[in-house]
Amino acid sequence: MNQDKPLFVQSDKTMLLDVHSPRAEEARVRLSQFAELVKSPEHMHTYQVSNISIWNAAAMGKSYEDIISTLEDLSRFEIPQSLLFFIKDNLDRFGAIKLTPYDNDYHLLTVKGSLFKAQIISSKTLMAILQPFSEDSFLVPWYKRGEIKIQLIKLGFPTDDLIPLKKGEKLEINERDVTLSKKSFSLRPYQREAVQAFLGSRENEKGYGNIILPCGSGKTVVGIHAMCELKTHTLILCPNVTSVHQWKREILDKTDITEDMIGEYSGELKEVKPITIATYQILIYRTTESDEYKHFSLMTDHPWGLVIYDEVHMLPATCFKVTAEIQSMYRLGLTATLVREDHREAEVFSLVGPKRYDTPWSVLERQGFIAKAYCHEIRIPLSEEAAVEYATAKGAAGRYRIAAENPLKEKVVEELLNKHEGDRILIIAQYLDQLEKIKKRFGFPMITGSTGNKKRDELYDAFRSGKENVLIVSKVANYAIDLPDASVAIQLSGSFGSRQEEAQRLGRILRPKEKDSHFYTIVTKFTSEEDFAQNRQKFLAEQGYSYEIESPDM
Template sequence: MDPTNPLIIQGDRSILLDVHAPRSEEARSALIPFAELEKSPEHLHTYRITPLSLWNAASAGFTPDQIAGILESLARFPVPTAVNKWIIETMSRFGKIRMIPDAPAETGEGEAALPEFLWLVTDSPLIFRELAASAVMAKYLLPDPDGAFRFRLGVLHRGTVKQELLRLGWPVKDEAPLRDGEPLDIALAPACRSGKPLTIRDYQKKAAEALVGDRGPGTGFGTIVLPCGAGKTVVGMTVMSMLKTNTLILTTNVAAVHQWIGELLDKTDLDPADIGEYTGDVKTVRPVTVATYQILTWRPEKDAPFPHFSLFRERPWGLIIYDEVHLLPAPVFRVTAELQTVRRVGLTATLVREDGCEGDVFSLVGPKRYDVPWKDLEGQGWIATALCTEIRVELDPSKEIEYAVANQRQKYRIASENPAKLSVIRALLGHHADDSKLVIGQYIDQLEKLAAELGAPIITGKTPNAERDVIYGRFKKGEIKTLVVSKVANFAIDLPDASVAIQISGTFGSRQEEAQRLGRILRPKEKDSHFYTIVTGQSVEEEFAANRQKFLAEQGYEYSIIRWEEDSGLIIRGGA
């Protein structure tokens, strides 16, 4: 063991990373595939190895020996024997239960059709007996009357069974076939419509290949994790060009739908007549259709069915792309459980879900197939260098009594809407006068007042789609230098020239949101980008900010905490 090594592995399967050790950056990158960051104070970051993190690693081809080797080479002290044994046992569970096809029927043309039933098989009598005794699984599984260690299940229960078995601690290796869908001759264009050559980056190609695989059992579904600004849309289009089939693309809002359509027309040989938009405004279904999650989850009454779920069956889709899969709405999980015969890819900057449903993404969309550290892409120049700064400001005296008597949730909002933040915002806008700046917040009242104070345009959920497109267009052209945006701009919005983001309020301690907001300013550019978070010091907002910083630490970003001095109008570095 080397006393200068950065990792301390503990018996409870937590890992301490000494950020000042010589190999700390190497260790951070090495941990990403199989460990999750929990805490990120100044000197020691805490990671944890979990069953789901190990199963994601196993599905990506990692073995227990490889993980043990990584830990051994980076550990300051001997790795506890119990931890290595637990890693071996946990990873061995992946693949102990397999899902395979029943004998396929013959179609009228003599071709093999997809089977109506599947088999859930295991070589272990103990696992077989555990599943046979499960009241939950009894609804879906029929033991083989021939006495083999396997169960029969209907194809429609394919996703639900995988979901339930993951909860029981048995990740299923799905080797059942996927249908090809209706063919569509689609190829990437040699050049964009602007005439600029289209170059697929090495990591984009590797991500697409990791998803498509050899088209054999166990391939064709999964999740790709890449930073905002790294070209996840290009990865999706590369997958489309490899599979050449009718494709349904689901994304977060109408602006993102329009961006996808624009990218498809810019970078593929698709004709406009091949692409449909399915939103609240327009409902056309074409060989490639781009829809919003919102329209799919709309229903006339609380207990009514979801009328637009029919979109999933409108055409013989051969591929479904879940953009920003970490935001997949709960009702859509119901449909994705049924659509297990369709190839599918989830695109995201972070698999963190605030509802804890990462396991559902693993089961229903697919395991993580490709991931790359943000700082690696920054080092290669594919995303911008970002300087992250938290600025702490004192609570406005007029709010002190109100804050003192408020409950926890009210305290957070009072601290978030602290009027004293305005001076900091003005100072930052002045310092970055020539840059394209986003001021991002959670509370509409706060943002509307701020927009009026600054004389800046504002985009919220209430802004009509046509007006949003006009404002975004003016911002891209440089006609607008400062734009105030609510959380609608967190997701899938391409603002390539934005180089400064000022976060004034957020969704409590959401790491997911932190990733999305940082991503708004990561398009490659000649100068560094700046990500500021203004926080009311010595308040509950400061506590939640510590959780949000976990994401920055996990990706290797250094962030400084500085203090705003109102009297001097200066930012004093180094104090909290």
């Protein structure tokens, strides 16, 4: 046993990293190549080895010897044999199936190992796509490239896709040294590292995969830098129209591209330009369930050289179909977390690409690139009237909503508004009735799904400029909204225990600023809302945030 080694490797495929060790930073960098950081509280960070994390490592060229030498160098105790077998098995799976060019109509799928081949042959779904070619290979129609990768990943077989990416039509685009808003502009070190990891060396180009960075760390800038490096026509896909406008604003501010070269493709406009920014929703729009998707051709009919998926964890399941059809393009996914409630992370890996880069929230906070944030949970009782309603309600969803809309929460909101008077504050809730009551009581402007895009932009701009210090927002503000001066978020209700939502809402207040940020969640105690809150609390604590629980007398 070596006391100087910072890592404790366990048979359940988790690894505990002592963050107080002099070798902790070295270990973090090396572990991130083949394991996922799942918890980062004060003293011990937890990493998880999974099939996807090992396939990510294989996609980045890491060998079994690379991984084991890292573990042996860092681990204080002997590495469990079961973990060694798991790593070897999944590395062998990654290299077993390769996709290579054949001719204009077909790709060649080569299978190494009789067991893997037997499992493929026994799959009716796969054999409806594949055409036997030789003893160890099959032909794949070129337009089934993505679909075959999806079907194989469902069987536990990642595809090593070796077909070269197309360059796309050229576009001259360069970053500014001084932005249009007259601010000096340069990339942060981790932003440059992220794009380098995405593209690889010019001798061994990658150009497809996901970059995972905390909310507030400048993922849009990462996307812009990738565009400037590749210099090609680019399609950017976003969760909503507000984020479309935000991307356009950032591109114009930080590059030399002109406005006439940027198109918006949404429910309001249908412009296709060298840089086109579209919503996921418009891609999956159809009049009825039996109709064709009217706008899928946007992805395939233009010579895009790069497709950027903003908030890639939100990629609608329906969009997997069209994503499967654009495997020849450079593809960049941007997100703060790859957690999906439908557990389809493996399909994101297969279609968009492996994780190319990530860095912990706590590291960027320590370096001053995102704000220091304090998380507070305020637990209050149900009002007497609501308590009776809760006790007699039928169904878990009904009880949860009664607890979430507890009218006593309004008093806590009032106290927090007084406490943070003068700060930029977001009041966030899941339920529209609850939002309407808050608006009626306090008179602040409100943004919900029914707020027109023009009005939304006006209110966001008023908040950014300081004309409005408080905004009431529904879950439409969870994603891709840049409100750099927001320093306080008051969460009245959420989507049950969604970790993804918690990360995104906290992200609204993580832009770096002179003062610390505060994230408040108001929870009704002794109800199902308290149970769900514990899941959200656990997620924040695992990211390294302090979490204070208060229970005031009411």
